[in-house]
Amino acid sequence: MAFFTVRDDTSLHAEPLAISPWSATQVGGYAVCGALARAVEAEMADSGLSPLRFTVDLVKPVRSDGFTTRSSVVRRGPRMSVVDAAVVQDGEVRARATSVFVVPSDEPPGELWQSAEPLPTPPEGADVVGPPLITSGHNGWSRDYRMHQNAGRKSAWQTFPPLVAGEDMTPFQRAVTMSETTSLVCHWGTEGAGFINTDATLALVRLPIGGSVGLRADSQTSSAGLSVGTATMFDRHGVVGHCTVTAIANARRQVDLGGII
Template identity: 45%
Template sequence: MPMDPALRDAFALFVLDGDVLVPQDIARSLWKADQMHGVATCGALGRAAERAIDELGRGDLQPARFTVDLFRAPSMNPCTTRVEVLREGSRIAVLEAFLEQDGEDVAAARVLFLKPGDSPSGEVWTSPEILTPPPLEIAPPTDDPRPPHFCSDTGWSQDFSAHQNAGRKQMWQVALPIVAGEETSPFAGLAGAADTTSMVMNWGSQGVEHINTDVTLSISRLPVSAEVGMAALTWHTNDGIATGTAAVYDREGVFGTSSVVSLANTRRSVDFTSDAVLGHIESA
């Protein structure tokens, strides 16, 4: 049975006050009590860009790349968005969306929309790896919000502390609603979920010790539902700077990648074995 709409709204990242986005508690970061996390930031920017494309009447285009620069830590204060059209052509549109708080921009996204068409017949190499969601008995299909499932050296589970290891991470999640009372589109939900790439890439034996400064989502189609998976592909670090790329997939297969560049943040790492962090997750 689908979740009651009032309960679903409790999982929304924002409520609207006119045109102002007011963060709900679920948008609070694990890094700092008065900091809004990147899922909320990216979700708000994805929503703004998609609404702008709709206003242009360009339903023939679909999102293909979503790049966010997280250049200032957003607070839990109300925020607004604005969008500029950088280029619009017959098969392409490029938009730039900004998230503003207290009169300053805290993040910006450049979003590429393309017009789909017929694919060429030539064969091109692709990875033979097949990525699959957790077994149905562990994670039955749903669009209702729920805690994410993780896979590492210990197999699939929703036990955060069990995955604090150096194993390759996979994550299966249901995208959170962006705004209470609104239907969240597949792209807006995915845009928000893209920020969790940092967790998939940077979570190791001592917790998450790098904080991402950006995220780049590249997709060949939209997800078929609110459920989306990510699996670590590459991770490299030198001198406190890390880069990582994850495959993005759903119940029909892989349809893109998501990459992050991160800075070491060991003085304020996120330890998923600590009572404080686990308590915050449970309360959210």
């Protein structure tokens, strides 16, 4: 079980797990993000640098019948490197990413303000591959999505299968794939999900530890069909980073997530 299989040595073909809830013939944004993370990571293998930021622009729907990725190093410096990547299908760019990698160092002296808001407690004994577990309002962790089709604050916790069959999913790929779920925890309301995101940005202070990762919705603001959502990414050891998505209304194809159990 994986999101993609490799054919012809290079092209990625979507498995059922990668299919978008918006369309049975398209790849979900989370899987597109993961594919771009894989391309970027290949450029930075053995560099010793840590990922700091990853931004994906979902330019055009990616069909499920196969695509390739390409990547290039924009700058390789002693303290910072920048890498671009793209999903290419039918000779055109369908999604693109820009990433920044840096050298870790010691913390500077002094004290800074930090939020004291507690993180959600991850579900115990639930680190098994599957759809995200959700908690909302006073409702505990579950995959009974009927419980969570409400206006309560949402968090998600997920354990992923391999991104590509035959390969181990790396912590970076896991974090990037999860970052797109920011749209789910921020844009799922009483009538389902009515916004579709156009991009996703992940800012990391460290890579997630373990096979599971979580997201807690922090804010959602919308006007005239335009929305911005932000979330905190966490694991069982604390905060991993923060995510932001921008989205546009897609009321004609609103997804009733309460019908998914």
